[in-house]
Amino acid sequence: MSGALTLPSWSTAVLAEVEAELERLLPPAAQAPAHLHGAMRYAVLLGGKRVRPLLAFAAGELLEAPRARLARAGCAVELIHAYSLVHDDMPCMDNDVLRRGKPTVHVAWGEATALLVGDALQSLAFDALGQPGLADDAAVQLSMVRLLAVASGSAGMAGGQAIDLDSVGKRLTREQLETMHRAKTGALLRAAILLGAACGSGSVEAQPALERYAAAIGLAFQVVDDILDVETDSAVLGKTAGKDAEQDKPTYVSILGLDTSKALARDLHGEALAALAPFGQRALRLRQLADFIVARKF
Amino acid sequence: MSGALTLPSWSTAVLAEVEAELERLLPPAAQAPAHLHGAMRYAVLLGGKRVRPLLAFAAGELLEAPRARLARAGCAVELIHAYSLVHDDMPCMDNDVLRRGKPTVHVAWGEATALLVGDALQSLAFDALGQPGLADDAAVQLSMVRLLAVASGSAGMAGGQAIDLDSVGKRLTREQLETMHRAKTGALLRAAILLGAACGSGSVEAQPALERYAAAIGLAFQVVDDILDVETDSAVLGKTAGKDAEQDKPTYVSILGLDTSKALARDLHGEALAALAPFGQRALRLRQLADFIVARKF
Numbered sequence: 001m002s003g004a005l006t007l008p009s010w011s012t013a014v015l016a017e018v019e020a021e022l023e024r025l026l027p028p029a030a031q032a033p034a035h036l037h038g039a040m041r042y043a044v045l046l047g048g049k050r051v052r053p054l055l056a057f058a059a060g061e062l063l064e065a066p067r068a069r070l071a072r073a074g075c076a077v078e079l080i081h082a083y084s085l086v087h088d089d090m091p092c093m094d095n096d097v098l099r100r101g102k103p104t105v106h107v108a109w110g111e112a113t114a115l116l117v118g119d120a121l122q123s124l125a126f127d128a129l130g131q132p133g134l135a136d137d138a139a140v141q142l143s144m145v146r147l148l149a150v151a152s153g154s155a156g157m158a159g160g161q162a163i164d165l166d167s168v169g170k171r172l173t174r175e176q177l178e179t180m181h182r183a184k185t186g187a188l189l190r191a192a193i194l195l196g197a198a199c200g201s202g203s204v205e206a207q208p209a210l211e212r213y214a215a216a217i218g219l220a221f222q223v224v225d226d227i228l229d230v231e232t233d234s235a236v237l238g239k240t241a242g243k244d245a246e247q248d249k250p251t252y253v254s255i256l257g258l259d260t261s262k263a264l265a266r267d268l269h270g271e272a273l274a275a276l277a278p279f280g281q282r283a284l285r286l287r288q289l290a291d292f293i294v295a296r297k298f
Numbered sequence: 299m300s301g302a303l304t305l306p307s308w309s310t311a312v313l314a315e316v317e318a319e320l321e322r323l324l325p326p327a328a329q330a331p332a333h334l335h336g337a338m339r340y341a342v343l344l345g346g347k348r349v350r351p352l353l354a355f356a357a358g359e360l361l362e363a364p365r366a367r368l369a370r371a372g373c374a375v376e377l378i379h380a381y382s383l384v385h386d387d388m389p390c391m392d393n394d395v396l397r398r399g400k401p402t403v404h405v406a407w408g409e410a411t412a413l414l415v416g417d418a419l420q421s422l423a424f425d426a427l428g429q430p431g432l433a434d435d436a437a438v439q440l441s442m443v444r445l446l447a448v449a450s451g452s453a454g455m456a457g458g459q460a461i462d463l464d465s466v467g468k469r470l471t472r473e474q475l476e477t478m479h480r481a482k483t484g485a486l487l488r489a490a491i492l493l494g495a496a497c498g499s500g501s502v503e504a505q506p507a508l509e510r511y512a513a514a515i516g517l518a519f520q521v522v523d524d525i526l527d528v529e530t531d532s533a534v535l536g537k538t539a540g541k542d543a544e545q546d547k548p549t550y551v552s553i554l555g556l557d558t559s560k561a562l563a564r565d566l567h568g569e570a571l572a573a574l575a576p577f578g579q580r581a582l583r584l585r586q587l588a589d590f591i592v593a594r595k596f
Contacts, residue, residue, distance in 0.1 A: 027453070033464065035460060036452050112391050115391060118417070120450075126443060126444075150421075152418075153418045154335060
């Protein structure tokens with residue numbers, strides 16, 4: 001039945017569940033410490049494409065996972081993503097004042113609070129993933145905790161951000177750039193997909209194909225981001241455009257040029273679709289999300 | 299047999315296991331991203347009293363927990379503690395340049411790296427707690443993950459830090475100060491004790507007494523810290539002394555005065571020992587740690 005929906009209709013339904021779950025997970029703004037809780041809600045609830053929860057739902061639906069599980073697993077990943085944006089925007093990192101068209105957390109709530117918001121959102125992600133009932137087997141759920149921890153840490157997102165910092169002003173090879181992005185963005189997108197799958201049954205069998213899909217869309221996502229950064233203005237982007245070039249950060253566009261970057265995004269898109277072939281029609285949503293990730297801009 | 303050891307001998311043996319486990323959990327300094335991994339090791343391996351792992355071992359030995367489990371659970375808590383020190387020392391928070399007699403992480407490795415070090419250490423704590431084998435039942439281990447997440451987040455340590463930030467320059471009541479410290483320091487000490495207990499058997503029955511013990515030593519720890527801050531000089535303390543008064547932060551000493559603060563520490567010590575009475579001789583280490591926490595300075 002859900003197969004009959006278009007992607008926008010499906011996304012709207014999923015996002016309603018995701019927002020309700022985030023609302024449930026985040027402490028009320030009136031609860032002490034109110035300043036921190038208000039800032040946490042500001043950081044998480046004011047928009048975003050929610051690509052990671054959508055991926056978790058798409059992978060979970062492939063394996064017939066209960067939707068309540070997918071909402072929680074998807075939100076755990078989204079909380080990690082949200083914390084990383086808050087910390088990345090801080091003055092000692094990217095020093096960005098605009099995010100989704102609004103003042104960044106440290107601008108709106110103060111720098112010390114932004115630091116704590118990120119810290120507390122990371123804890124909340126593991127709180128969410130630790131609440132019982134995400135998998136039939138508690139041992140499987142424990143492995144889900146570890147999967148998110150590794151994806152978030154020095155071998156994943158935080159490590160990728162560290163490589164990014166070190167790369168400012170340097171000329172990276174395409175391989176080095178890929179290594180950075182596989183960690184910085186790819187690890188968490190992969191986690192979203194695999195956590196969604198782990199909420200269902202048969203995830204072990206599906207994993208090789210899902211890994212291949214995740215690797216392709218993870219890179220495609222970043223290539224597209226780099227293209228967007230040079231082709232879109234700040235008003236449309238909802239964040240400060242052209243920052244990468246201004247900060248002398250290596251990007252796919254700076255290394256490969258715009259045309260080759262676009263061709264690469266299309267190749268990766270094709271690779272993602274090829275990985276899904278064994279699943280047939282069941283992979284409709286993952287296929288549509290691959291389309292969305294590549295098509296969202298050019 | 300271990301009951302025959304003095305506290306220093308017992309601690310030395312425990313700390314050797316804790317340091318070995320931290321060494322195992324932390325990625326090698328040569329592994330990419332090397333700058334981040336070097337800074338993570340600097341933050342964690344260069345000392346500290348390791349009070350939280352010692353508490354985990356003491357509570358675990360009470361319930362005959364395997365020592366390898368205690369090392370891992372204790373280190374998970376220590377990693378959270380270590381991350382919090384790195385972030386608390388940053389310029390936007392306490393702006394401290396000295397910790398354990400050495401330059402703080404942001405001074406030695408840069409501010410952006412310090413931010414990532416804290417973030418990655420938090421992830422590593424949940425990675426450690428998610429690795430299988432900490433409890434006979436995976437569902438119990440999952441509840442351990444959640445216990446640490448709640449203790450670290452906005453209802454625990456990060457929340458206490460937020461209250462601390464808001465309290466600068468304000469006159470708090472004793473009750474407000476206690477609320478702050480129960481979250482800021484007490485939650486993680488409690489987690490260390492309960493996680494150690496959860497590694498053994500019979501932790502459900504023991505929990506009420508351990509909760510009472512944890513509440514008493516958690517506050518005693520902070521009262522003693524406040525006394526130390528005014529009575530000790532920086533060289534002995536290994537961090538900048540007198541910061542609280544200088545930053546106009548409310549402390550037990552500023553609210554109750556020095557003598558009443560010392561009497562309070564002694565009362566809390568007595569309460570901790572009373573809580574342990576039902577355990578008899580098995581609680582030797584927890585009793586000795588209560589002595590140590592109160593006696594470490596005055």
